[in-house]
Every structure is written in structure tokens, then in C-alpha cells.
């Protein structure tokens with residue numbers, strides 16, 4: 001899932017990394033400055049990744065990702081880590097299971113879906129698997145409240161994913 005997008009941007013990441021390495025070789029900077037510059041580089045990479053992702057989605061599906069789609073933030077990452085360390089999980093958005101849930105991208109990372117809270121669904125392992133493989137029942141699909149998600153994620157769910165599920169429901173008869 002993650003691989004394709006990573007592959008597409010690999011050269012660019014590599015070039016940017018080299019650019020900063022050269023900068024640090026030429027300029028002796030204090031550790032604090034070094035860390036601040038690395039942090040800035042990471043933010044630039046995250047911003048560019050989400051911009052490239054947005055362009056890809058627009059080209060492929062005609063769905064526009066608003067600029068408010070936030071790049072991965074360290075706060076979200078740390079919050080997720082704490083949650084899984086303490087085994088405090090958000091309830092599954094389909095069945096309410098709280099003992100373990102995963103977050104799952106509505107617009108997948110592989111097509112450039114942003115690592116933004118509003119592009120996530122929290123799902124228990126069963127519903128996560130069924131969501132990824134278009135296997136949710138119609139009732140289960142309807143339990144998911146997409147109204148608080150990114151407008152682009154809502155559009156993707158309705159315009160790209162729902163038709164896949166509908167095919168499955170039809171085949172189930």
C-alpha cells in the first residue's frame with residue numbers, strides 16, 4: 001500500500017537528503033541549529049509529499065484535497081504511540097470494539113492520501129480487513145459516519161469505495 005507512493009518519491013527524497021547533507025558538511029552548525037534544520041527539512045518533505053499526493057488524486061480521481069489537509073504531525077504520531085502503549089484505543093467506527101483498533105486511511109497512502117486525522121477511520125482488526133477488501137455489509141458501511149472526515153475523503157469514500165462495495169453487495173444478492 002505504502003510502497004508505490006514511496007517508490008515514486010524516492011529520488012526526490014534522496015536528492016533533498018543529499019542537499020542537506022552537503023549543507024551540513026560545508027557549514028559547521030551547533031547541534032540545536034542542526035536539529036532545527038533537520039526538523040524543517042522533514043516538514044518540507046511532509047508538505048511536498050502531501051502536495052504531490054493531492055495532485056495524484058486530482059489527476060486520477062478528479063478529487064481535490066484541500067490545503068488544510070495536514071501533513072503528518074509529530075503530535076499525532078506521539079499521541080498514537082501513547083495510545084497503543086497504554087492500550088487505549090478509539091472505538092471501532094463500525095462495531096464500537098475498544099480492546100484493539102487500527103487506524104486506516106480512507107484515501108490510501110499509496111495514492112497519496114494524507115496522514116491526517118480526518119483521513120483516518122478507526123476500525124477493529126475484523127472491520128479493518130473487511131474495509132480494505134470491500135467486504136463490509138451494507139449495514140456495516142452505513143454505520144460509518146464520514147461527515148467529520150476531510151471533504152476529499154468523503155468524496156473518495158462515496159465516489160471510489162462505495163461503488164466497489166455496491167458491486168460486492170450485488171454479487172451477494
Ligand SMILES: [Zn+2]
Pocket residue numbers: 092093094095096097123124125126127
Ligand atoms: Zn469493528
